[in-house]
Amino acid sequence: MAAERRNILMDETARKNYIQGVTLLKQEFLGPTTADLQLPGPPTPVSTYDLFVVWHHYAMETFTPPTQGDRNAAHRGPVFLPWHRFMLILLELQLQRVLNDADAGLPYWDWAADGEAAPADQPDSAVWNEDCMGGQGSPITTGPFAFDANDPASWRVRVAANVQGQLVQANRGLRRGFGQSVAGLPTQADVAAALDLDEYDRSPWSTQSQGFRNRVEGWRPLAGAPGLHNRVHVWVGGDMLPSSSPNDPVFYLNHCNEDRIWAAWQATFPGSPYLPDQSASAELRGHRIDDDMYSLLTSPVTPRQMLDPSDFYSYDDLQVS
Amino acid sequence: MKREELSAGATPDAIVERVTMGEVQLPGQDRGHGHGGGMESVREATYRGHHIVVRTTYRLEVDGMPVEGHMGVTNDGQVHYHAVPNLSFASAIDLMKQLIDIFPEDFGAGGHTHEHGQGS
Numbered sequence: 407m408a409a410e411r412r413n414i415l416m417d418e419t420a421r422k423n424y425i426q427g428v429t430l431l432k433q434e435f436l437g438p439t440t441a442d443l444q445l446p447g448p449p450t451p452v453s454t455y456d457l458f459v460v461w462h463h464y465a466m467e468t469f470t471p472p473t474q475g476d477r478n479a480a481h482r483g484p485v486f487l488p489w490h491r492f493m494l495i496l497l498e499l500q501l502q503r504v505l506n507d508a509d510a511g512l513p514y515w516d517w518a519a520d521g522e523a524a525p526a527d528q529p530d531s532a533v534w535n536e537d538c539m540g541g542q543g544s545p546i547t548t549g550p551f552a553f554d555a556n557d558p559a560s561w562r563v564r565v566a567a568n569v570q571g572q573l574v575q576a577n578r579g580l581r582r583g584f585g586q587s588v589a590g591l592p593t594q595a596d597v598a599a600a601l602d603l604d605e606y607d608r609s610p611w612s613t614q615s616q617g618f619r620n621r622v623e624g625w626r627p628l629a630g631a632p633g634l635h636n637r638v639h640v641w642v643g644g645d646m647l648p649s650s651s652p653n654d655p656v657f658y659l660n661h662c663n664e665d666r667i668w669a670a671w672q673a674t675f676p677g678s679p680y681l682p683d684q685s686a687s688a689e690l691r692g693h694r695i696d697d698d699m700y701s702l703l704t705s706p707v708t709p710r711q712m713l714d715p716s717d718f719y720s721y722d723d724l725q726v727s
Numbered sequence: 728m729k730r731e732e733l734s735a736g737a738t739p740d741a742i743v744e745r746v747t748m749g750e751v752q753l754p755g756q757d758r759g760h761g762h763g764g765g766m767e768s769v770r771e772a773t774y775r776g777h778h779i780v781v782r783t784t785y786r787l788e789v790d791g792m793p794v795e796g797h798m799g800v801t802n803d804g805q806v807h808y809h810a811v812p813n814l815s816f817a818s819a820i821d822l823m824k825q826l827i828d829i830f831p832e833d834f835g836a837g838g839h840t841h842e843h844g845q846g847s
Binding site for chain 1: 734802811830
């Protein structure tokens with residue numbers, strides 16, 4: 407049976423499972439160290455949760471192709487949506503393992519619903535309550551991921567990108583700062599506008615492309631950028647800003663909602679294919695439908711293999727706007 | 728894709744083996760495109776059969792400290808910096824201000840008490 411992914415604000419079991427699951431993965435050390443991952447400093451064990459942080463950072467550091475500095479192995483190009491679907495499925499499998507529940511599904515945060523509130527009221531959403539993700543601060547001081555320097559079991563950022571773009575070891579609490587660089591979250595009208603686009607992606611297959619993928623990623627329209635996905639990262643702020651953004655469990659709630667929007671788009675336009683196909687230029691290697699996607703933790707999969715995730719999960723509701 | 732196709736390779740043992748046996752090519756953690764000589768952004772376009780190349784070299788500093796992460800400029804002039812992947816900027820100065828806000832421990836306390844100009 408496949409998991410059902412549910413709204414974190416509507417389903418108490420999904421919320422509690424997610425918090426418990428990521429906490430267990432954060433405390434699970436299977437053996438890899440920072441030395442295995444070429445991080446500077448003395449070798450230090452890396453938790454299962456933190457392996458996903460490293461993976462995301464290295465995918466972002468892998469330019470596709472390496473002769474340019476825009477498109478990378480997980481962002482700023484067509485593979486953005488299938489790569490993150492792959493990442494979320496792998497995390498979900500790990501959550502199911504530590505929770506001993508093969509049907510446990512990642513929850514999503516319907517941020518566009520919160521985006522309908524006045525910007526000044528958005529930090530008061532229930533998603534930031536003590537029994538959900540906790541609030542903001544540097545470090546955050548409320549909720550299940552609050553930092554206590556004297557409690558080794560409290561949520562700690564152990565690997566993080568620095569200003570030079572290097573992934574380095576850290577030992578501090580999680581940071582968030584709501585609405586410091588953008589006034590408000592995306593709205594339901596923003597999501598609806600993305601769902602009006604019937605083409606998945608198009609040349610130049612980058613941040614300048616017209617099409618659904620680039621709209622969901624948040625680079626277009628330029629006047630509204632950062633939009634959708636990018637805007638949520640920027641609005642939450644703090645550790646959601648650098649390439650090590652999976653440090654914040656909110657990362658997965660955000661991407662689960664983007665994946666839901668993609669699922670809704672796929673249901674709306676069943677005849678619109680993933681693009682580019684395999685006949686596209688080798689300059690797009692890593693983004694074509696049958697290319698291997700960058701994987702740190704398992705053998706690679708292709709975008710084509712991620713187009714139908716129904717054997718892994720479904721969503722309780724595809725009404726996204 | 729079927730669940731069993733992926734789940735067999737996602738067990739703890741399989742993950743540990745893949746990560747610790749060096750099976751994955753990791754991108755280098757060397758910084759920038761210039762390694763002290765600045766970062767070069769290359770923009771290319773084709774117009775009426777002509778191939779256009781615009782090379783721009785940036786040398787970024789804050790309080791004399793070089794900032795050498797990957798930086799680029801898209802063909803529509805937006806400046807982006809890899810360490811802050813969800814943002815682009817109309818101005819490199821705006822980018823640098825944002826970096827100071829996001830990475831406070833990398834810069835320490837500022838010494839200047841008044842703000843200098845704007846622009847890119």
